[in-house]
Ligand SMILES: [Zn+2]
């Protein structure tokens with residue numbers, strides 16, 4: 001578990017590469033908020049980490065889901081059962097989380113052992129959040145709707161921490177990169193969302209996969225967005 005700020009902790013997969021699912025974030029306020037849950041089978045580890053900070057499962061009041069992919073919602077069913085936390089997500093991804101729609105994925109996935117991890121247990125979403133909404137957590141978390149990777153992907157702007165949790169809108173594995181194209185619904189929308197993300201005024205940015213950017217985070221994202229835009233315009 002890495003302390004990013006005194007109120008934000010990151011629980012990584014192995015080397016933050018996403019093995020065993022995406023990074024999970026613990027936000028410590030008057031109660032606890034989880035951001036994402038990793039693949040299924042990760043709930044015990046998550047609750048143990050919360051316990052190391054002195055919290056019990058019932059202290060987890062909210063679970064915010066950045067998007068519906070199984071490496072982010074896999075352990076949601078078990079965590080909700082144990083904690084009775086409220087599940088927060090965007091309406092465009094809610095049908096994939098509550099089981100009205102199946103988890104989409106590339107066709108080759110069904111031929112690999114990963115397909116078992118990819119099938120998730122449906123969980124009802126309790127609170128739907130839209131672009132511009134503010135959650136009363138850590139002094140106000142602003143929701144930025146950043147579709148592209150999935151239709152209902154969201155970024156969380158923790159204004160008091162000057163920190164963004166970007167989900168899979170971008171990844172930072174050894175270098176800044178786009179999310180896997182095979183798992184991304186609409187790449188041109190995705191690039192527009194990265195540009196929007198760059199307009200936020202933050203100092204630190206955390207990702208679903210890889211390590212956080214803590215130095216020159218915003219200028220780095222701005223120049224990455226500019227490079228992407230010119231590259232994309234060229235191919236178009
Ligand atoms: Zn992911």
Ligand SMILES: [Zn+2]
Nearest residue numbers: 069149168183
């Ligand atoms: Zn994803």
